[in-house]
Amino acid sequence: MNRSPLASRFAAAAALGFLVAAGASGQAPVAAATERPVPGSVVKSIALDASVEERILALDPEHITEADVRSTLAAGPTPRILLFHGGVYPVHLLMESFSRFLTGMGYPEERIRDAGDGSLSRSPYEPGDRQAGLIAWYYEREGVRAILVGHSQGGIQVVKILHELAGSFGDKLRIFNPLTGEFEERTTIVDPLTGRERPIVGVSVAAAAAVGTGGWALALPIHWMVLSRVRSIPDTVDEFTGYRIGIDFFAWDGPGLEGVKTFYAAGKSSVRNVTLPAEYSHVFVPGTAQLAEDPALRDWINAFDPENPARSSPLPQQGASNIMWAADVWHSIKRHWTLEAQRFVRARRAATN
Known part of the structure; x- marks a missing residue:
């Protein structure tokens, strides 16, 4: 993929901002845009106070309060959240609303925005191998x-991405670098926790x-590759949750269709259906987004x-639209x-010991 000069300048600015934000927020600093991290460098280089470490280790994952989020989790290592919107314009604005819900609940915005173009939500039409390579990066x-x-x-x-990572469509994947907008010619990464080289698959x-x-x-050709696997969840995720709406004409869902709408584990992944x-x-x-603006709804x-x-x-009687979905996803996050x-x-x- 070739970038325009304007896009290249944006990517350079994003790379600088990415590095600055990582150093300032207690997140692991990254290597240079095209430089492979040195084994062991990620876990050793993060600026993390010992008291924050102790508080992180003392947390009960099933019972996290707002104070835990804002004073402890946000000060430590934070997973990248990748949001994928529907395909019809302008539904991306609704997923951006969900991103504002997350930041309103205390999630660091820089861990939702794309490191390259700064977007909050991704298209379902991007190649799955590119997005899998981005996750590995x-x-x-x-x-x-x-x-x-x-x-x-x-x-x-x-x-589809989970199956890409599982090797369902091929035995090799390449790194995709969001700062350059290009694939890198390697099919392995240095595992940041073990320091060992491992395949991206x-x-x-x-x-x-x-x-x-x-x-x-599912009738769209871009999704045919996953048609036979769309309810089968591989071992490339610890926990997967599938949400179906009681009556959903877009997803062809309704009472009595549980048998064809239920997600299931192909192996050992934990799979929930809600x-x-x-x-x-x-x-x-x-x-x-509006749910995070109300203190009473945040508490709920x-x-x-x-x-x-x-x-x-x-x-509450007012302002609680979509709260069951938001609350369940937020608990999992x-x-x-x-x-x-x-x-x-x-x-x-x-x-370090």
């Missing part, structure tokens, strides 16, 4: 595995979620327990953010 330089969230066709793309993500997946969109209220809109379900969301949602306090940060801290301590 982030992991090699940041030391924490990514989290993926897809809406409509973006959910199909999430499943087999790299995993911490968590993934898809909402409103299937229906007419049915959202029938009154939720397929198109508008990611529109959640942070206290939400997906294992026992009935114990949650009654919802907090959980895997904590687990990834703890994994990084333990690896860092092992490397």
Whole structure:
């Protein structure tokens, strides 16, 4: 892919900003744009206070408060979140609304924006091998595995990427560098936690979620490669959650279709299937920015327990659109953010002792 001079200047500015933000936020600093990280350099170079490490290790991943997010998790290693919007213009604005929900709940914005062009959400029409190579690039330089969230066709793309990483479509993948906009001619990375070289095929993500997946969109040729696998989740994700709306004409979903709409693990991944209220809109379900603006709704969301949602306090009558989806996804993000940060801290301590 050739960049215009303007795009090249933007990429250079983004690279500088990426490095500055990494150093200032307690995130792992990256190597130069085209330089492969030295084994062990990522876990050793992060600027992380010992007291923050202790607080991270003391966290219970299942019970993370707003204070835990803002004072502890945001000060430590933070997974890259990749959001994938649906394919019809302008639905990307709805996924950008979800990104504002995340930042309003305390997630660092620089860990949602693309390191190259600064976008908050990605197209479901980009090649899956490119996005898989991008995920490997982030992991090699940041030391924490990514989290993926897809809406409509973006959910199909999430499943496609998991299969790309699993080697379902080929036994080799190349690194994709967002700062140069080019593939690198290598099919391995230096694992940031072990310091060992490993293939990109087999790299995993911490968590993934898809909402409103299937229906007419699977008729598009770009998605045919995953048609037979769209409900099968490979071992390249620790936990996958599939959300279906009770009545969803876009995804061809409704009562009695559970048998053909249920996601299942192809191996050892943990797979959850969640049915959202029938009154939720397929198109508008990611529109959640307003939820983070209300302190009472933030408290409800942070206290939400997906294992026992009935114990949650009654919802306010106004302003709570799409809150069940937002709360469930946010709980998963907090959980895997904590687990990834703890994994990084333990690896860092092992490397520096």
